Amino acid sequence: DIVMTQSPDSLAVSLGERATINCKSSQSVLYSSNNKNYLAWYQQKPGQPPKLLIYWASTRESGVPDRFSGSGSGTDFTLTISSLQAEDVAVYYCQQYYSTPPYGFGQGTKLEIK
Amino acid sequence: EVQLVESGGGLVKPGGSLRLSCAASGFTFSSYSMNWVRQAPGKGLEWVSSISSSSSYIYYADSVKGRFTISRDNAKNSLYLQMNSLRAEDTAVYYCARDKADAVGAAFDIWGQGTMVTVSS
Numbered sequence: 001d002i003v004m005t006q007s008p009d010s011l012a013v014s015l016g017e018r019a020t021i022n023c024k025s026s027q028s029v030l031y032s033s034n035n036k037n038y039l040a041w042y043q044q045k046p047g048q049p050p051k052l053l054i055y056w057a058s059t060r061e062s063g064v065p066d067r068f069s070g071s072g073s074g075t076d077f078t079l080t081i082s083s084l085q086a087e088d089v090a091v092y093y094c095q096q097y098y099s100t101p102p103y104g105f106g107q108g109t110k111l112e113i114k
Numbered sequence: 115e116v117q118l119v120e121s122g123g124g125l126v127k128p129g130g131s132l133r134l135s136c137a138a139s140g141f142t143f144s145s146y147s148m149n150w151v152r153q154a155p156g157k158g159l160e161w162v163s164s165i166s167s168s169s170s171y172i173y174y175a176d177s178v179k180g181r182f183t184i185s186r187d188n189a190k191n192s193l194y195l196q197m198n199s200l201r202a203e204d205t206a207v208y209y210c211a212r213d214k215a216d217a218v219g220a221a222f223d224i225w226g227q228g229t230m231v232t233v234s235s
Contacts (some may be wrong), residue, residue, distance in 0.1 A: 031219075040221035042159075049209055049228055050151075050159065055221035093159055097219045101173035103149075105159040 002027050002096050006106035012114040019081040021109045023094035028074045031098065038098035041070055041079045044108075045090045053092075054079065081111075089113060116140035116224055118210050123229030130200050130233070136193040136210030136226055144168075144188035147213035149222060150195050152206035152231075162208070163195065167216045178204075200233045207231075 003026040013019040029038045037057035042050040052061045054070035057077055067082045081088055094106040122134040136148070150162040163184040164173045172184055183196040193210050207230050211222035 038219050042222075044159075049225035050211075050222075051225070052214070052221055052223045055214060055223075061223065091158075095159075095161075095221070097221055099219055100171075101161065101164050102175055103161045103164070105161065108158045 001102050002029065002098060002104055004094055004096055004104050004106040006092075006094055006109050008109060009107065010110040010112065012112045013081075013084045014114045015086065016083050017114075019084050019088070019111055021079045021092050021094075021111070023072075023077045023079070023106050025075045025077075025096050029096045029098040030074050037073055037077070038096055039070075039072070039077050040095045040097060041068075042093045042095065042105075043088075043090045044093065050093065084111075084113070086113065118212065118224055118226035120208065120210055120226045120229040123208065123231045125232045125234065126200055127235050128201060128233055131196070131198045132200065132231060134195040134197065134208055134210075134229060134231070136195075138191045138193065138212075141212075141224075143186075143191040145216055147171075147216050147220065148186060148193045149211045149213065150184060150193075151209045151211055151222070151225075152204075153209070153228075154203075154206040157206075160206075164213075165193070197231070200231075202233050205231060205233050 007022045039057040041054040044050045058070040091108045097103045149164045181199045185194045207228040209228045212224040213220040214223040
């Protein structure tokens, strides 16, 4: 099974500053036949279900602000929030959906305001 | 409005059973693979099970294999999770989630609000 590891576990960033969350998979999630990385990012606010932010590692879901961006390929990925807003306080998860299940999630990164 | 609504959670004793339901609306349910994901109190997300649009392909996490059964009724726009031999470690909020596409490998784009399952004596 593919294991997903996020870093850091928690992060405090000042409003308006950049926030960066990393995600590493134990094996490549890049499918060579279509050159797509099977990697998603989710945001979960307290008491709410997760919300899809990014899929195919870098494609923003409809309605997601453009301050959120995803990058990386193969086994190393990054979620970047270019200018942190108060409403971005949440736990962020990466997930691989490569081939057939199990579709593992990272352990989560808690993002707070400094 | 595209929506998923879970029901059926509650308090159950160890070794007991529970059946969760997820009612879908606002989209063509029969065209999408569906999933169950759970979250223990204060913990992260754990994928539990997936079922393809026509129920041809079904997958389970090792932690629930042999105890849980996923199913769907496309005529009723509903997804189910039959949970047997429940253990304390199954205590969690259970979410149903839609695959973004009916294909092998897709992100989960629509999530329900979740239903709480508590396994305790």
